[in-house]
Amino acid sequence: MARTSFNKRELEKKKQQKREEKNKRKEERKLAGSSGSFEDMIAYVDENGVITSTPPDLLNKKEIKAESISVSTPKQEDIVIPIFIGIVEHFNTEKGYGFIRETGGSSEKYFFHISDTDGNIQEGDAVSFELERGQKGMVAVNIKKAK
Numbered sequence: 001m002a003r004t005s006f007n008k009r010e011l012e013k014k015k016q017q018k019r020e021e022k023n024k025r026k027e028e029r030k031l032a033g034s035s036g037s038f039e040d041m042i043a044y045v046d047e048n049g050v051i052t053s054t055p056p057d058l059l060n061k062k063e064i065k066a067e068s069i070s071v072s073t074p075k076q077e078d079i080v081i082p083i084f085i086g087i088v089e090h091f092n093t094e095k096g097y098g099f100i101r102e103t104g105g106s107s108e109k110y111f112f113h114i115s116d117t118d119g120n121i122q123e124g125d126a127v128s129f130e131l132e133r134g135q136k137g138m139v140a141v142n143i144k145k146a147k
Contacts, residue, residue, distance in 0.1 A: 088125045112140040
């Protein structure tokens, strides 16, 4: 014969009472939820993207032509890439890299690699080049001997 203490019986009674209360609340929610109609659950989105409970007024509807909607990025042709003039200040033929000093207003040096040149470039040559962002700063690319 198993003996249960007074505290265990009290705890079991409380658990049972909580279960009954929970089931009662569940039933109340079911009854309250069933009274709503399908129309009460519908939401509308107005012309500004705001969710509302009222349907839109079809008389004030604006017609928009598909041709007037522009979904694109600017053409690359519109961007002008500046071409700089400089002098090859240092060139290591063994490793295939060097530095170009710009002859314009700023006397900045730019790194370049032999793969970005047209071939036969030596120290002291006047060159034209474009700039591109590299891993460690601006880099000279599309390097050609100036004429």
